[in-house]
Amino acid sequence: MTHQHLTDEARPPLTPVRQLSLRFSSTRRGARLARQLAVQQFTEWTGLPYDSDRARTVALVTAELASNAVRHGSLPGRDFRLALLLLPDRFRVEVTDTRPERLPPSMTPQPADETSGRGLLLVEAYADRWGRTVRDAYTKTVWAEVLLPTAGS
Template structure:
């Protein structure tokens, strides 16, 4: 079932938005996770130690980690964008490798001994929906919507 592959731009809703460029490093990925939870708390009053906040942290961490691992070009940052939708938080991570798209179908489980390869499986499990949008020849955004 293909439910997450989009190549055409989506219209941007007029909702509260937070957007910031971060370094394509592990430190940048950690900061993305922290900022996403902080912004969720400011917008919704949801405590940092609640299930929705932990879900936002996990999904943000996986998307940011994929951006720095698979979507990184030397000297280029990634962008974290958060959109507060009526019933969910949309987390977008934009990187500089539009030719490297996530799998078109549901991600497959890696070998039991593999040390990586489970990130998108977690995103699919925790997100209401997720996908990839290529807006131009230089960037792609992988996004996920987490129910609040």
């Protein structure tokens, strides 16, 4: 499986089969609810079981992106937005926060004694593609995609 990190310029065009977008409070509870919703929608839309590898991947990447939005991308009183898109061949999770100047760090390993900073390494390892998009001076979106099984896989 190949994993790709893409920036704004390399973003593929999207034509969702289904989509959902909700705002969550920039709290740990908001991040947890976003993760739960993402997995619920994934299993509902795809018919894949809740305990499948792909559902676990959706849970992991959503948890990490939502947690980063809360920890690094929030301003007081501002929520983050979770968008879920079912595309013909993949499921896409987008988390939009209010700190466009705080872009995800480069994918360099953290020193062994660091207690944080490894979350995007997990996204890199588990998502089939991920990246970031900054469309305006007020928000940024970090997204991750999980490929859906093809017939016979």
